Amino acid sequence: MPDPASGSAGASGTSGAPDVGLDDLYRDILLDHYRSPRNHGQLDERATHGADGSNPLCGDELRVELAVEDGAIADVAIDGRGCSISQASASMMSVYVRERGTDEALRAVETFQQMMVAGETPPEDFADIEALMGVAKFPVRVKCASLAWKTLEQALTSSNGPESAVTTDERSMGDD
Numbered sequence: 760m761p762d763p764a765s766g767s768a769g770a771s772g773t774s775g776a777p778d779v780g781l782d783d784l785y786r787d788i789l790l791d792h793y794r795s796p797r798n799h800g801q802l803d804e805r806a807t808h809g810a811d812g813s814n815p816l817c818g819d820e821l822r823v824e825l826a827v828e829d830g831a832i833a834d835v836a837i838d839g840r841g842c843s844i845s846q847a848s849a850s851m852m853s854v855y856v857r858e859r860g861t862d863e864a865l866r867a868v869e870t871f872q873q874m875m876v877a878g879e880t881p882p883e884d885f886a887d888i889e890a891l892m893g894v895a896k897f898p899v900r901v902k903c904a905s906l907a908w909k910t911l912e913q914a915l916t917s918s919n920g921p922e923s924a925v926t927t928d929e930r931s932m933g934d935d
């Protein structure tokens with residue numbers, strides 16, 4: 760199991776970055792989601808949408824399954840492995856999108872990216888997701904944190920039903 764406190768486990772080429780600089784409160788929130796991921800598991804035949812995401816830079820993998828009913832995410836399940844940031848972000852994402860409209864979920868993907876790339880303050884309803892703010896300063900870690908949201912977006916926008924794939928490493932996109 761990766762060392763959750765370091766956030767660098769599994770990252771190739773990032774030795775010397777043992778700490779992502781999160782403050783203690785945010786670190787506690789993150790570790791809680793990492794150790795006790797919400798909505799963990801599979802929806803199996805109930806899944807109407809799904810995607811497999813990967814962040815090869817760090818070795819993070821994530822599957823997101825959604826049960827969409829009447830334009831809303833009635834249920835969500837996540838299953839994956841990787842660093843604490845990628846898995847905690849997935850747990851936080853799942854809590855946020857559950858029982859929200861798919862359009863609202865897609866807007867949240869954009870909002871999350873703005874928070875990561877432009878350092879914008881997240882809206883209040885992001886709640887625990889705010890704990891990932893500090894990650895924005897570390898571009899390699901941004902790919903870890905973004906994996907859940909990229910995979911969610913892929914699941915919602917793909918026409919392949921529960922089977923599609925996405926990566927946060929742009930260089931290897933298009934191979935699927």
Ligand code: ZN
Binds near residue numbers: 814841844
């Ligand atoms: Zn990672």
